[in-house]
Amino acid sequence: MSTTTDTLDQQWAATKERADGFARAAPYTNPYLAGIGLGLVLLSAFVVMGRGLGASGAVNAFVAWVVSLVAPGHAAGNEFLQEYLGDGSTHPLKAWLVFEVLGVFAGALLSGVLARRVAVITERGPRVSVGTRLLMAFAGGATMAFGAALARGCTSGQALTGGSMLNAGSWATMMAIFGGAYALAWFVKWQWR
Amino acid sequence: MNAPFFKYGMFGDETSLVIAFAIGIGFGFFLERAGFGSARKLVSQFYLNDLAVFKVMFTAIVTAMLGVTYLGWLGVLDVSLVYLTPTYLWPQIAGGLILGFGFVIGGYCPGTSVASMATGRVDGLAFALGLPAGTFVFAELFPWLKRFFLTGDFGLRTLPDVLGLSHGLVVFLVVLMALGGFYGASVLEGIFGTGDAPDDARQ
Amino acid sequence: MRRFSALSLNQKLAALAFLLGLGALFISPARGGAVSIRPDELARIVQTEIDHVTTDDLADWIMQGRADYRLIDLRDEKAYAEYHIPGAEHFPITRLADASLTRNERIVLYSDGGIHSAQAWFLLRARGYQGVYILRGGLDEWRDTVLFPVLAVAPGSFEARRNERLQARAVHFGGQARVSTGGSPEPVPVAAAPVPVTAAPVVAAPAPPPGASAPAAKKKKKEGC
Numbered sequence: 074m075s076t077t078t079d080t081l082d083q084q085w086a087a088t089k090e091r092a093d094g095f096a097r098a099a100p101y102t103n104p105y106l107a108g109i110g111l112g113l114v115l116l117s118a119f120v121v122m123g124r125g126l127g128a129s130g131a132v133n134a135f136v137a138w139v140v141s142l143v144a145p146g147h148a149a150g151n152e153f154l155q156e157y158l159g160d161g162s163t164h165p166l167k168a169w170l171v172f173e174v175l176g177v178f179a180g181a182l183l184s185g186v187l188a189r190r191v192a193v194i195t196e197r198g199p200r201v202s203v204g205t206r207l208l209m210a211f212a213g214g215a216t217m218a219f220g221a222a223l224a225r226g227c228t229s230g231q232a233l234t235g236g237s238m239l240n241a242g243s244w245a246t247m248m249a250i251f252g253g254a255y256a257l258a259w260f261v262k263w264q265w266r
Numbered sequence: 267m268n269a270p271f272f273k274y275g276m277f278g279d280e281t282s283l284v285i286a287f288a289i290g291i292g293f294g295f296f297l298e299r300a301g302f303g304s305a306r307k308l309v310s311q312f313y314l315n316d317l318a319v320f321k322v323m324f325t326a327i328v329t330a331m332l333g334v335t336y337l338g339w340l341g342v343l344d345v346s347l348v349y350l351t352p353t354y355l356w357p358q359i360a361g362g363l364i365l366g367f368g369f370v371i372g373g374y375c376p377g378t379s380v381a382s383m384a385t386g387r388v389d390g391l392a393f394a395l396g397l398p399a400g401t402f403v404f405a406e407l408f409p410w411l412k413r414f415f416l417t418g419d420f421g422l423r424t425l426p427d428v429l430g431l432s433h434g435l436v437v438f439l440v441v442l443m444a445l446g447g448f449y450g451a452s453v454l455e456g457i458f459g460t461g462d463a464p465d466d467a468r469q
Numbered sequence: 470m471r472r473f474s475a476l477s478l479n480q481k482l483a484a485l486a487f488l489l490g491l492g493a494l495f496i497s498p499a500r501g502g503a504v505s506i507r508p509d510e511l512a513r514i515v516q517t518e519i520d521h522v523t524t525d526d527l528a529d530w531i532m533q534g535r536a537d538y539r540l541i542d543l544r545d546e547k548a549y550a551e552y553h554i555p556g557a558e559h560f561p562i563t564r565l566a567d568a569s570l571t572r573n574e575r576i577v578l579y580s581d582g583g584i585h586s587a588q589a590w591f592l593l594r595a596r597g598y599q600g601v602y603i604l605r606g607g608l609d610e611w612r613d614t615v616l617f618p619v620l621a622v623a624p625g626s627f628e629a630r631r632n633e634r635l636q637a638r639a640v641h642f643g644g645q646a647r648v649s650t651g652g653s654p655e656p657v658p659v660a661a662a663p664v665p666v667t668a669a670p671v672v673a674a675p676a677p678p679p680g681a682s683a684p685a686a687k688k689k690k691k692e693g694c
Contacts, residue, residue: 132397178381217375250363
């Protein structure tokens with residue numbers, strides 16, 4: 074990919090960036106405790122709302138809204154987007170998931186601030202440039218959104234929520250997610266290691 | 267107690283949006299606590315260095331599952347009123363695979379990308395910007411995808427249904443599977459070493 | 470007990486999880502027989518008619534091959550055997566409670582007119598079923614609007630397209646469109662002989678009839694992930 078010097082320079086730049094940004098960061102929480110916390114949040118959604126968590130649905134609603142602004146006829150004619158526009162009596166962004174996702178932002182920010190883990194950096198492996206990483210992140214996001222639309226949910230909606238409800242389709246989705254990720258991991262290793 | 271509260275009409279749509287925000291805060295909080303705002307931490311799952319994704323996810327699943335089971339048994343929660351997505355097996359498997367691909371390419375999932383954006387990650391933002399692009403492509407291709415999208419329609423199916431086992435037995439088996447998986451995870455981490463995976467944000 | 474406290478946190482959590490999982494083997498879900506009514510809420514729902522499904526909507530759902538609802542025929546066995554709307558399941562009101570209807574399913578009820586379906590709606594609602602709908606006008610309206618729709622006379626271009634759609638839809642369901650003739654109080658069928666009403670086969674999603682446009686459906690927004 075590049076000469077040894079360039080690689081070492083990149084590695085040093087990445088390391089320094091991290092070190093500067095997270096000089097006083099606290100260690101991550103025990104995964105089992107974090108998992109229990111997450112599980113209790115999910116349970117509270119079941120008990121209070123009778124539904125679980127999600128994320129991709131908010132993206133779908135957002136896209137439906139934007140398209141309805143730019144090309145209303147096209148949006149109305151598109152069956153997939155129309156599901157998120159309903160009969161037009163409520164604003165597409167007045168959706169449970171949209172507000173939930175805003176909460177995710179706030180909650181993560183809170184946790185990050187408390188743990189001194191907030192810094193403007195680009196997560197990447199030592200061998201890639203920032204530009205490449207950002208491109209891959211964008212591509213990954215687009216890919217995931219496509220997959221989530223097909224699967225009727227993403228890791229939060231299908232794996233987490235559907236998994237705990239023992240939903241057969243969700244378990245199939247969850248296994249496919251892990252399967253697909255492990256299958257492709259070797260091919261994109263250059264991005265992370 | 268009549269739960270789910272919303273499905274028993276205890277509050278309206280407007281309030282439910284406020285609740286959505288509150289629940290979201292909890293969701294985002296624990297995602298970040300676990301370090302899932304960091305792509306490097308997340309993808310370490312798939313290089314077997316750090317299986318936190320598996321640990322957190324299955325702990326959460328088991329916690330919520332046991333909660334639903336016991337609250338349902340106590341009559342506190344009406345489980346049949348909790349929303350279940352219908353099973354469309356083939357597009358869900360295909361979508362799941364694609365989700366998996368996107369996960370290792372992008373380094374996040376939709377929820378964790380929001381968490382990472384909140385803690386300043388530029389790549390998290392890039393990932394989040396990619397999401398609507400992917401959805402838009404799907405929507406545009408929908409007329410051709412629709413047929414496949416609706417295949418494998420098995421309706422509302424649960425694992426106890428499909429496996430022909432009692433609900434309690436499936437719960438027990440899932441707990442066993444999770445505990446076995448956690449043990450296996452620590453073995454794998456021992457073998458593959460957590461060297462490249464961050465225990466905290468500084469690494 | 471000293472041994473237990475010597476375990477690490479993770480091991481304690483694992484033990485707890487194991488015990489709770491074991492406990493799950495011995496418990497069974499609660500059976501809900503209680504009935505509770507919230508009169509003001511029900512009155513509001515009745516007033517706004519948000520729980521009505523029109524015959525047009527239902528016809529579209531069937532033609533689109535949608536499987537996200539259950540259609541319940543509340544009449545007697547004989548009537549059901551003679552004809553029922555494609556995809557309908559048969560349950561007399563008395564057996565509705567035992568039927569394997571989960572409370573978060575979308576359930577559309579119909580009877581001949583609207584009386585039995587309205588009464589069944591109330592019974593299900595009182596038992597906590599949230600997704601209950603009534604087919605407006607029942608089978609009578611289904612006959613009048615879907616199976617044997619009346620076409621507009623002297624149609625302009627819009628009506629002509631609509632007539633085409635209605636006729637195609639009627640044929641799809643095994644019926645036949647009718648036209649109002651001059652002084653006759655009864656509309657007569659378009660073709661020479663009326664097609665006898667037979668039990669229409671449960672069809673897989675066929676191609677929609679030519680000229681059909683997306684209906685202005687009273688769709689709720691998606692509750693998904």
